[in-house]
Amino acid sequence: MTTDPRAGLRLVVGAAIVDDLEHPTRLLAARRTEPPALAGGWELPGGKVDAGESPLSAVHREVLEELGVTIRLGPHLPGPLPGATWPLGDRYEMLVWLAEVVDGVPAPIEDHDEVRWLGAAALHDVPWLPADLPIVDALAARLGGAFGGSPKP
Numbered sequence: 001m002t003t004d005p006r007a008g009l010r011l012v013v014g015a016a017i018v019d020d021l022e023h024p025t026r027l028l029a030a031r032r033t034e035p036p037a038l039a040g041g042w043e044l045p046g047g048k049v050d051a052g053e054s055p056l057s058a059v060h061r062e063v064l065e066e067l068g069v070t071i072r073l074g075p076h077l078p079g080p081l082p083g084a085t086w087p088l089g090d091r092y093e094m095l096v097w098l099a100e101v102v103d104g105v106p107a108p109i110e111d112h113d114e115v116r117w118l119g120a121a122a123l124h125d126v127p128w129l130p131a132d133l134p135i136v137d138a139l140a141a142r143l144g145g146a147f148g149g150s151p152k153p
């Protein structure tokens with residue numbers, strides 16, 4: 001018998017908020033304040049899907065709670081796991097959508113102390129949480145190089 005090493009991962013949802021879904025030039029990054037082990041790391045706004053909640057409801061709820069904005073979702077940014085999710089360590093997997101703001105101005109209301117719009121040249125200027133690095137690289141590729149890619153070794 002085989003066991004799926006990813007079975008039982010808790011689902012997290014994340015929004016890759018860009019300035020314009022049709023013509024993206026900047027990505028919104030948010031700096032975490034909690035827990036201490038992750039504080040100071042930059043991430044996509046989002047969070048855990050609550051019991052009985054749909055992933056769609058969860059991503060809208062989390063972004064509104066954290067940044068005070070309403071978003072419109074674009075396509076998924078598919079990850080490598082079976083559900084097109086991205087691995088976040090060995091406890092979580094994250095479903096990511098591209099998104100844009102339709103109401104409000106993003107502010108670090110809850111769980112973050114800074115938000116920043118990153119253009120192509122600055123995409124890797126912030127210390128992303130380790131699990132987010134491949135996601136940021138995929139965003140760069142997906143968006144046609146508008147954001148640039150990882151620095152070449």
Ligand SMILES: Nc1nc2c([nH]c(=O)n2[C@H]2C[C@H](O)[C@@H](COP(=O)(O)OP(=O)(O)OP(=O)(O)O)O2)c(=O)[nH]1
Pocket residue numbers: 012013014038042043044045046047048049062088089092111129131132
């Ligand atoms: N939201 C989010 N979480 C991420 C990212 N990258 C990453 O490793 N994580 C981790 C951090 C956490 O361990 C976990 C998500 O939990 P969270 O703390 O954001 O969830 P939440 O807002 O529902 O928090 P809580 O109410 O349970 O405290 O995934 C990311 O880009 N966005």
